[in-house]
Amino acid sequence: MDHRCVSIQFFMGKVLYIASIRYEYKRIISYDLSRTPNLGQIERMLNKAFEKFPSVEGLIFHSDQGWQYQHVNFRNALQEHGIVQSMSRKGNCYDNCIMETFFGRLKNEMYYGYEKDYSSFEEFSQAIEEYIDYYNNKRIQAKTKWMPPVQYRIASMCSA
Numbered sequence: 222m223d224h225r226c227v228s229i230q231f232f233m234g235k236v237l238y239i240a241s242i243r244y245e246y247k248r249i250i251s252y253d254l255s256r257t258p259n260l261g262q263i264e265r266m267l268n269k270a271f272e273k274f275p276s277v278e279g280l281i282f283h284s285d286q287g288w289q290y291q292h293v294n295f296r297n298a299l300q301e302h303g304i305v306q307s308m309s310r311k312g313n314c315y316d317n318c319i320m321e322t323f324f325g326r327l328k329n330e331m332y333y334g335y336e337k338d339y340s341s342f343e344e345f346s347q348a349i350e351e352y353i354d355y356y357n358n359k360r361i362q363a364k365t366k367w368m369p370p371v372q373y374r375i376a377s378m379c380s381a
Contacts, residue, residue, distance in 0.1 A: 237345055239327075240266045241353075243320060247362060248370040249353050250274065254346050263289040267298055278303030283317060285309045327352055 240262050241252035251270035255262040271277070282304045284290045290308065299306050309316030331352040339345040358371050365373035 237342065238262065239349060242266060242270050243323060244274070247365055248357050248374065249323070252353060254349060256342065258289065260289050260292055260294065263295055264298070271302060281305045281307050283307040283309070285317060286311055
């Protein structure tokens with residue numbers, strides 16, 4: 222599991238924080254949007270992932286060193302599910318390049334050049350939801366043999 226929280230300015234200086242988890246086959250399996258970076262956002266994102274994947278023991282959860290990921294509640298939630306926590310070195314974006322790449326693509330493909338299209342938090346939230354659906358189900362990638370992540374996962378499971 223790779224994780225990242227990123228902020229995007231979406232309308233008249235307002236900022237939206239997106240926390241997401243990328244799991245096997247390059248799929249975004251959980252995300253949460255918030256107007257402020259907070260522990261509740263990270264807990265909601267994590268709980269959504271646990272609902273989809275209740276058996277995650279032995280996985281590694283990688284993130285930056287944000288205060289939310291150092292919080293005792295977050296660390297306990299990972300520990301309760303048997304997840305090993307991993308954190309990037311301070312100030313080193315290359316340690317979490319997988320999620321950095323995803324957010325770079327998100328910004329390039331649905332945000333830059335379209336900033337004025339979003340007039341509210343709700344509109345921008347809907348656009349993020351649609352982009353993640355597109356990313357998982359329609360956007361082809363070289364590393365997934367030119368298939369979208371969900372299709373690649375199905376093909377990989379059928380050939381195993």
